[in-house]
Amino acid sequence: MEVLDQIESIQKEIVEDFSLFEGNKEQSIEYIMDLGMELDTLPEEFHRDEFLIKGCQSKVWLVASLDENGAVVFQSDSNTALTKGLISLLMRVYSGQQPQAILRSEPWFLKEIGMDQLVGTQRSNGLTAMIKRISDYAGSFDKENG
Amino acid sequence: MTETKTITQREQQLVEVKKDFPILKREVNGHPLIYLDNAATTQKPQGVINALTEYYSSYNSNIHRGVHTLANEATEAFEKTRNTAAGFINSKVDELVLTKGTTESINLVARTWGEKSISKDDVILVGGAEHHSNIVPWQLLSDRVGCKVRPVKIKEEGVLDLEDLRFQLSENVKLVAVNLISNSLGTINPVKEVGRLAKEFGAKVLIDGAQAAPHMKIDVQDLDCHFLAFSGHKMYGPTGVGFLFGKSEILNSIPPFQGGGEMIKEVSFEGTSYLDPPLKFEAGTPNIADVIAMQPAFELIQKVGFEKISEMEKELIRYSRERMASIPGLKEFGTSQSKTALFSFIVDGVHSFDLGQLLDAKGIAVRTGHHCTMPLMDSLGIEGTVRASFGIYNTVKDAEYLWDQVERIQSKYGSA
Ligand SMILES: Cc1ncc(COP(=O)(O)O)c(C=O)c1O
Numbered sequence: 001m002e003v004l005d006q007i008e009s010i011q012k013e014i015v016e017d018f019s020l021f022e023g024n025k026e027q028s029i030e031y032i033m034d035l036g037m038e039l040d041t042l043p044e045e046f047h048r049d050e051f052l053i054k055g056c057q058s059k060v061w062l063v064a065s066l067d068e069n070g071a072v073v074f075q076s077d078s079n080t081a082l083t084k085g086l087i088s089l090l091m092r093v094y095s096g097q098q099p100q101a102i103l104r105s106e107p108w109f110l111k112e113i114g115m116d117q118l119v120g121t122q123r124s125n126g127l128t129a130m131i132k133r134i135s136d137y138a139g140s141f142d143k144e145n146g
Numbered sequence: 147m148t149e150t151k152t153i154t155q156r157e158q159q160l161v162e163v164k165k166d167f168p169i170l171k172r173e174v175n176g177h178p179l180i181y182l183d184n185a186a187t188t189q190k191p192q193g194v195i196n197a198l199t200e201y202y203s204s205y206n207s208n209i210h211r212g213v214h215t216l217a218n219e220a221t222e223a224f225e226k227t228r229n230t231a232a233g234f235i236n237s238k239v240d241e242l243v244l245t246k247g248t249t250e251s252i253n254l255v256a257r258t259w260g261e262k263s264i265s266k267d268d269v270i271l272v273g274g275a276e277h278h279s280n281i282v283p284w285q286l287l288s289d290r291v292g293c294k295v296r297p298v299k300i301k302e303e304g305v306l307d308l309e310d311l312r313f314q315l316s317e318n319v320k321l322v323a324v325n326l327i328s329n330s331l332g333t334i335n336p337v338k339e340v341g342r343l344a345k346e347f348g349a350k351v352l353i354d355g356a357q358a359a360p361h362m363k364i365d366v367q368d369l370d371c372h373f374l375a376f377s378g379h380k381m382y383g384p385t386g387v388g389f390l391f392g393k394s395e396i397l398n399s400i401p402p403f404q405g406g407g408e409m410i411k412e413v414s415f416e417g418t419s420y421l422d423p424p425l426k427f428e429a430g431t432p433n434i435a436d437v438i439a440m441q442p443a444f445e446l447i448q449k450v451g452f453e454k455i456s457e458m459e460k461e462l463i464r465y466s467r468e469r470m471a472s473i474p475g476l477k478e479f480g481t482s483q484s485k486t487a488l489f490s491f492i493v494d495g496v497h498s499f500d501l502g503q504l505l506d507a508k509g510i511a512v513r514t515g516h517h518c519t520m521p522l523m524d525s526l527g528i529e530g531t532v533r534a535s536f537g538i539y540n541t542v543k544d545a546e547y548l549w550d551q552v553e554r555i556q557s558k559y560g561s562a
Contacts, residue, residue: 026508
């Protein structure tokens with residue numbers, strides 16, 4: 001239960017970060033872009049079709065592994081900075097969390113921030129596809145963990 | 147000094163035009179809307195909006211068959227648009243078929259003339275920078291009749307390579323299908339020369355005039371083309387209205403497109419006969435309201451006049467090229483001198499999707515991506531561009547705001 005709370009509290013933090021912009025689209029987008037510019041790039045060897053997420057307008061690669069504590073570690077990259085910013089937010093929420101916790105969580109922060117209006121429906125659909133892939137990874141790791 | 151003064155006068159006239167477009171008064175993301183996606187669709191003046199309301203509130207009726215007053219009024223208004231459209235491109239009235247857009251116009255030609263005239267060993271040449279709607283209908287035709295569809299190269303500066311066209315022309319080529327202005331690059335193609343070359347081999351010429359119609363005078367007699375397609379919604383008119391010009395002798399000799407009401411003379415199970423063109427190609431109840439509301443859009447373009455439109459565009463091109471040249475890492479596509487005020491570009495280090503989104507946050511509407519010309523993007527070796535396309539209401543001030551913002555975004559996020 002404690003682990004699920006972590007995902008919850010990170011989401012709350014993100015919502016608070018965005019509340020500083022008071023709905024100003026320009027500032028919100030530039031903030032997401034800046035997050036994207038700061039995100040580590042994924043080594044070229046992972047830029048492979050098997051890691052590519054379908055349904056995104058930009059190219060998005062997502063790689064996952066389990067650490068020694070049984071938590072899922074995500075690494076991800078994109079060819080556009082804004083998408084990398086969105087990835088950065090998802091990494092903050094999900095990377096390092098237990099598979100069970102990921103599976104039980106809801107990404108409510110996106111709605112709270114108004115991500116749809118911020119980045120447009122196409123990119124929003126891409127986000128949904130990313131979250132689906134994250135939970136698919138969590139699902140398969142959860143089985144492995146038994 | 148005098149130059150500045152004439153520019154200001156022109157700007158003033160455009161400001162007057164702008165007042166006619168209610169949507170341009172709105173704000174987007176806290177900034178006044180600067181609409182630069184005119185190549186996708188243009189905004190609509192009050193006259194067009196009023197015409198729609200007026201039709202539905204005072205003379206809505208089906209056309210061409212009623213005897214009552216409303217039917218007569220509606221038919222008259224509908225046919226008035228056809229007349230205006232014919233005059234607009236200097237064709238005969240019965241050479242002007244009303245469709246729902248350029249796409250339908252081209253598909254109509256492929257279905258009717260194409261199926262009748264094209265067979266297995268024939269070749270259709272299409273420009274290398276065509277919109278998908280001037281590629282896919284020919285590929286579908288090829289699936290049905292087995293002909294070949296081949297691209298004609300585009301030169302570095304974004305216009306059709308006439309050398310390559312000459313090289314590819316042969317007796318087997320039955321059609322050359324090219325745009326007059328590229329929707330991705332804004333470049334103007336030498337279609338008259340295309341026509342001359344095609345004629346030597348007896349090939350017909352179809353011109354996609356979707357982008358050209360709002361920007362330059364098109365004269366089908368002068369171009370001597372066989373078909374011309376264009377869309378009302380790119381000319382400040384409503385969506386769902388398109389035009390197809392076809393030479394009389396061709397329209398008279400080809401089969402109908404769709405079958406149904408409006409297009410028949412007599413129907414019996416022994417045999418059905420059709421009306422003469424253009425009605426032969428207009429089965430079913432057409433888009434009456436939008437066709438009628440197209441009339442004020444033509445009137446607006448005619449009132450401003452192509453001379454003024456072209457003058458203003460020259461100014462926008464001169465100014466924009468100067469600004470683009472000074473932005474580090476900015477690359478323009480379609481560098482030909484012969485073009486409209488449409489700028490297709492990329493900026494090193496800033497993905498075009500991101501650039502589009504950042505501009506939107508400042509109230510600027512541009513298009514990003516492949517612009518329905520994937521083969522062209524492939525040949526340029528890029529995924530897409532940012533496209534800023536100007537319309538009748540866009541001023542140099544709009545361009546200034548655009549380039550200021552691109553410059554700011556480049557200096558913040560660019561890698562050059
Ligand atoms: C050059 C060109 N051809 C054809 C089309 C298709 O026009 P419509 O969608 O109005 O049928 C467009 C519209 O984007 C265009 O720019």
